[in-house]
Amino acid sequence: MGSSPLPLGNPYVDYDYTKFILGGEISPSLLELKFLSYLTLRWNDFGGRPIPSFLGSMGNLRYLDLSVAGFGGVVPHQLGNLSTLRHLDLEYNYGLYVENLDWISHLSFLKYLDMDQVDLHREVHWLESMSMIPSLSELHLSGCRLDRNMVSSLGYANFTSLIVLDLSGNHFNQEIPNWLFNLTSLAILSLSDNQFKGQISEAFEQLKYLESLDLGLNSFHGPIPTSIGNLSSLRDLSLDDNPMLNGTLPTSLGLLSNLEYLGVGGNSLTGNISEVPFTTLSKLKFLSIYETSSSFHVNSNWNPPFQLEYLDVESCKMGPKFPTWLKTQNSLSYLFLSSSGIVDTTPNWFWKWASSIQEIHLFDNQISGDLSQVVLNNSFLDLSFNRFSDFPSRELSDCWMHWPSLTHINLGSNNLSGEIPNSMGSLVALKAVSLHNNSLYGEISSSLQNCKVLGLINLSDNKFSGILPRWIVERMSVLIINLRSNKFMGGIPSQICLLSYLRVLDLANNSLSGTIPKCLNNTSSMAVGPIEGDIDVLETGYYYESYMESLILNIKGRDSEYKEILRYVKIIDLSSNNLLGPIPVEIFSLSGLQSLNLSHNHLTGMISVEIGSMEYLESLDLSRNNLSGEIPQIMANLTFLGVLNLSYNNLSGRIPSGTQIQTFSLL
16 A cells, blocks of 8 residues: 545635534544555644644654644654654644653654744743754744743754744844854745844845845834845845834845835834835835835836835825825725825826725825715725815715725715715625714615625714614624714614624714613623624735724723724713613623613613623713612622712612722712
């Protein structure tokens, strides 16, 4: 019998892979496959079980992939018996860890080793052990908790064949050791997210075969060395998010004629970035210069040699006029020009040029212009905090039938007025709509009920009136409803209780009346702890990075922006309305709720002892109602509670003792 592969990895990782996972105990009967050379169990779930030590007895294995398979516990040293192994992948499992790595040096033919997210912090001599594998060409140790264990007792590392090295996410918090610059065969080097400090060494020029260098998310200071321009094979260079990098962008970057990816955002670079470093970068596709003190001003007739796919110059001054060189970029898919100091009317060429860009972010400028005749094929458009109301009128343009591919739209804070046009209902792919902080009025257009996958509805701080539209509370996909600070009236429809995915319900500061629906406990997403929501609604991802929706919410008595953690937030705010009757006891079964604000209403009755079930509650405001009876002492169980306001009621008794609640004074 000849050698043969055994591919037991999950082949459906791009679909609902959970339907096809393997699990349970792995039978030692695998040992009967004496000639097996290839074994993969990738993308399964073995529930934290340890990697079977008997795998180390499968002496003919040359390829072993146990990645993303739900293994846990210690990595068995018996794997060191696989003397013919060429490929070993243990990445992304449940808390795998290593006691020591002496066994790894026995794998003398190993070429590929991936231990991403395997805990190696117990092994001080990991570097010595791994550098004893002479054939190793690719080594991945991202997020292995190596911390400061990067200084070799040998003073060097004997990785003579190493081509790929990934040490990202280990938080070394030291200067880059000199032995790294002796790895002259390296083509790919990732040292990102490690708190490396000191200056970026001139010695990087010794790594003359480097094609990809990632030094982002560190603490380097000083200028970018001009010698980096000597790395003539470099295709990808990331220096993003080193806040203490300063000086100017070196013109020597123009020597990197093979460069496709350049990231120099999130730092303290100063001065003007001209076209000089870019005149020979004909292969450039990705350019990131966000959040820097530099400006990016070039000659008005500049015709770049490259065709970008991604441009991020957010918070880098490019204004006051629209940069005309943009119209030469016909391959652009993602454009970030937010907070770039543009004070201008959109030029005649702009919207036609931008019609097929997938995502456009023009947030926080002073851009004006007429949108009524604009035809776009974008999926995401953020025009918030601009002046699109200035021309030709302040009304929201009736142009949405021309933008059928939009999935996310943000026109907040544009001083817009008028009603929502019916054409917005043609956005059948719309997942998130934000029209907050404008002067829009009237009833919410019923045409929006055609947007059947809406997950985020933010119409807060406008002048909308009428009753709450039934279609909103019947939209089963909704995660977030924010209609705060409008002029809605009537009752809260009981259909809202059918929204099992609902995580944020903010109807504060309206003129709603009637009672609070007793069935709110059916919003099951609020009844469980802080688990992640549907990222597809709140986050739009793409090849380079991702954009996350944000929301201003009033929690703990202050307005705060929630962005990265929005997916975990669970609140109900019905304050400042005309609601009456008792607080439904059912609402206290929403144990995952983090903030409950029912203040400034006309609620009566007692506070039920069931409130003690709200174990994740951080903020509770029941002030300025007509509540009576004793304050339930069981509230002492609310160990996360940070803000409590029961003032201006007819309550009696003492503040519950125990936990942190005893430090509160009720206003």
